[in-house]
Amino acid sequence: MQPHGYIPRLIDEQIETLLQIFGAVQIDGPKWCGKTWSGQAHANSMTSLDDQNVLPLAEADPTIALIGGQPHLIDEWQTAPKVRDAVRHDIDSHSNRPGQYILTGSSAPPTEAYEHSGAGRIAHLRMWPMSLVELGKSSGVVSLQGLFASNCPQAAASSSLTDIAEWVCRGGWPASKDRSLQAALYIPRQYLDAVIEDNALRMGKNPAMTRRTIMSLARNNATAATMKTLIRDLYTDDQAQDEEPARSTVSSYIQMLQREYLIEELPCWDAPIKAKNRMRVKPKRYFTDPSLAAAALGLTPTRLLSEGQILGDLFENLAIRDLRIYASAWNGPDKPSLSFYRDEKGLEADIILELPDGRWAAIEIKLGENKVPEAVESLLQVKKKVTANPYARQRDPSFLMVLVGNGAYSYTTAEGIRVVPLSLLGA
Structure with a gap:
């Protein structure tokens, strides 16, 4: 068939x-x-x-x-x-x-x-929308499975910030693959309209409140925004004062959007570190495809290029979409799980990949190569902290990687950190 x-x-x-x-x-x-x-x-x-x-x-x-x-x-x-x-x-x-x-x-x-x-x-x-490999925008020459086997070939990449802005706004929808950019931009907008006007009503939700919730989540994309933050964003000051009913309402709308696979959570890694008081960190929320967040905010590639912070956040969403797809594509029962790391002092890694046998890797996601030095330093600190607990006997990471947007090529730093453009990454 x-x-x-x-x-x-x-x-x-x-x-x-x-x-x-x-x-x-x-x-x-x-x-x-x-x-x-x-x-x-x-x-x-x-x-x-x-x-x-x-x-x-x-x-x-x-x-x-x-x-x-x-x-x-x-x-x-x-x-x-x-x-x-x-x-x-x-x-x-x-x-x-x-x-x-x-x-x-x-x-x-x-x-x-x-x-x-x-x-x-x-x-x-x-299943997710199409990854950059499936769209023909990534060569996939650097694979996640290869990285766990210490294989990171040096290869050239040619993606620009303009490319990234277009990939974000187009999304991975099969229907947009060979369409013009103008035609492709209709698809995520129509998707949101379908969720708001049809699915929300079917599930007993108010379309206007559904739209406002989606827009608030788009403004707080790639964060562990608290319910209080979302309530303040969604309600007037007087309405926000009555927090419990608002909390219940917003929570029900978020759950509905999760059931519709519009948004998904990324949990915080329960790292085997020695600490007197473990900090409980809420999950981060991402859209299942970055084009949905861009559409909710009314962004086009041209406008996105003038919004540096938002472009960085949506590139992170794009990278995490592809990492989820590549991790799930491992054929066999032992697939890597995805989480993020953050400690009480603000040290963090955007992604932790962990295999059932205990192997793990940490990834920082940066839009530009100019951020690589600070990402390298952060990854080295994460490695030091996680492996410092003698009682946990945590092995060294299989690899540490900075996943970049417009890097010129993949390489390994003097400290052993892999630097890989997203347009070279695959399963």
């Missing part, structure tokens, strides 16, 4: 592998990121539950959605959550035979909407 014009995705190999192991593979992620086409590329038949002629039938009898040659794709399964239970029961009735179903979903329904997690029967994959 591979659609005509399908662009291979990094997730393809994982879908194929998991279909050989589990009865079903569930692919979740934001609308328009390519889930349906990737599912079709591995399926022999399909039921689309966003078809209003099909949905009422599937709600009345979920087994109707299961009809078709296997692997059978069920698109937008979350619109009729009981279909997922029917999938699980059918897998059980066929002795958990691998490769029966593919489910794709662009919203996370409440867990009470279906009976069982599907553990052991349904494998889960998370």
